[in-house]
Amino acid sequence: MKNVAQIFAELVIAKSPFLEELDELVVTNQVYALVGLTHEPAKETHDLLALRDQLVEVAITNKTIADSLTDREILGSKLMALLAPYPSQVNRQFWNDYRVTPRLATDNYFNFAKTTDYIKTQAIAQNIAYTVPSAYGQIQITINLSKPEKDPKAIAAAGKTRSVTYPMCVLCMENEGYAGHLGWAARSEHRIVRVPLNGETWGMQYSPYAYFNEHAIFIAPEHRNMHIDATNFVNLLTLVTKFPEYFVGSNADLPIVGGSLLSHDHYQGGRHEFPMALAPIEKVITIPGFNIEAGIVKWPMSVLRLRSTNSDTLVKAATHVLTRWQAYSDETVQVQAVDAQGVQHHTITPIARMRDGQYELDLVLRDNNVSAEHPDGIFHPHQDVQHIKKENIGLIEVMGLAILPARLKSELFDVQRYVLGEVDFVKEYHQAWADELKANYHGEAVDEYVRNAVGQVFVRVLEDAGVFKRDSVGQHAFARFVASL
Numbered sequence: 001m002k003n004v005a006q007i008f009a010e011l012v013i014a015k016s017p018f019l020e021e022l023d024e025l026v027v028t029n030q031v032y033a034l035v036g037l038t039h040e041p042a043k044e045t046h047d048l049l050a051l052r053d054q055l056v057e058v059a060i061t062n063k064t065i066a067d068s069l070t071d072r073e074i075l076g077s078k079l080m081a082l083l084a085p086y087p088s089q090v091n092r093q094f095w096n097d098y099r100v101t102p103r104l105a106t107d108n109y110f111n112f113a114k115t116t117d118y119i120k121t122q123a124i125a126q127n128i129a130y131t132v133p134s135a136y137g138q139i140q141i142t143i144n145l146s147k148p149e150k151d152p153k154a155i156a157a158a159g160k161t162r163s164v165t166y167p168m169c170v171l172c173m174e175n176e177g178y179a180g181h182l183g184w185a186a187r188s189e190h191r192i193v194r195v196p197l198n199g200e201t202w203g204m205q206y207s208p209y210a211y212f213n214e215h216a217i218f219i220a221p222e223h224r225n226m227h228i229d230a231t232n233f234v235n236l237l238t239l240v241t242k243f244p245e246y247f248v249g250s251n252a253d254l255p256i257v258g259g260s261l262l263s264h265d266h267y268q269g270g271r272h273e274f275p276m277a278l279a280p281i282e283k284v285i286t287i288p289g290f291n292i293e294a295g296i297v298k299w300p301m302s303v304l305r306l307r308s309t310n311s312d313t314l315v316k317a318a319t320h321v322l323t324r325w326q327a328y329s330d331e332t333v334q335v336q337a338v339d340a341q342g343v344q345h346h347t348i349t350p351i352a353r354m355r356d357g358q359y360e361l362d363l364v365l366r367d368n369n370v371s372a373e374h375p376d377g378i379f380h381p382h383q384d385v386q387h388i389k390k391e392n393i394g395l396i397e398v399m400g401l402a403i404l405p406a407r408l409k410s411e412l413f414d415v416q417r418y419v420l421g422e423v424d425f426v427k428e429y430h431q432a433w434a435d436e437l438k439a440n441y442h443g444e445a446v447d448e449y450v451r452n453a454v455g456q457v458f459v460r461v462l463e464d465a466g467v468f469k470r471d472s473v474g475q476h477a478f479a480r481f482v483a484s485l
Helices: 004-015 021-035 048-061 069-083 087-100 102-115 152-158 230-242 311-326 408-419 428-439 446-465 472-484
Strands: 128-134 137-143 193-197 200-206 216-219 247-249 266-270 281-285 293-297 303-308 346-355 358-367 401-404
Touching: 004 021, 004 048, 004 069, 021 048, 021 069, 048 069, 087 102, 087 193, 102 200, 128 446, 137 446, 193 230, 230 247, 230 266, 230 311, 230 346, 230 358, 303 311, 311 346, 311 358, 311 472, 401 446, 408 428, 408 446, 428 446
Parallel strands: 137 401
Antiparallel strands: 128 137, 193 200, 200 216, 216 266, 247 266, 247 346, 281 293, 293 303, 303 358, 346 358
């Protein structure tokens, strides 16, 4: 009878497009080198991840590794890397597929990343996802349960070790094939596709903890700060030309209104229709000097949508809007481009897509000023909604997909029980909201009632982040900015 290492090797060969039956002995010996010799029979014969997990336990029994989350993850990644050839082979396969169709290339690369468990499909499946109707269409809500827990032993050990500066950040190319260390994800199975992009070679990869279908990340070849400018617009439109079934967008390049990682230039994209993409043009506008279609989008944030079949014209128009916005102030609505110290406060969150043979570029106006009343940001979720969402409103949230913290799974269940009168109180930061929900509850399905309420809070979050509010004062101010173009 074959042991667990041999069964794992057989399955690795069966699932890898780069391996053949002749490779079985070598793969088996590589497994032994990682976990130690074993005669243990396989508990499972068809589930690669279950076999991987069993081999990790074998390694602990053999004292090949310590029984810690960090060592488990590093070994698990090395075992799955047996499926992954060198990047040269992955890239050759990708671009051979691309010559057939871009869809074939992305499909095969996406499936490869799932097979190697670089994309953590088991963890992602734990996430809670649903939609909520709103005045702006169906808003998408996720409670993110997939991110790995912190290992207390690793945290303690990390405090005793010298800092490691390689790789410089989680997006650097040097993560490709990197074994990992305390506090740093194991990436032995990670393979990056190289994409030529306007004179540079960028990387394309998928997010290990995807928030939407085929959640791709395009990474700059060197560790440099995020920036929004004409080059950014050119890159986004070039990428949707190369991958016309994907949207591609960029986080803003300023704190508060940017994403969680401003130190490495990157974009995000994928095969997903976000609520903002489905939102209609509310008011057609013209931008003098540019032969394009343009309009204000019906959305809680302040969005201009530009369309053209000519990408060069679209880049020039978008750059004009950006330049104007970076210098535009309107004290009547607390919009201030540059402060007394000369610090820039205005930028744009841009999103590109192809639609009906045209390029489409959504420009979301952002302002990162703070005030005594709103110390976290004037155009950031205000304190009365931070019990649901207090983090930066980045690219994904801007487009109408809420990424909410794992704590809400249990906390919202408590809110449901409070509404039903089964408990007397909830977390202090939810109490005022829960009181309001209880007062307006009329016996409907309580889980759906609370879920819908979360969706409406997220809409408020987006409205808080909007620089020109949806009331008459805000819309007149928006019209003044458009007139200034």
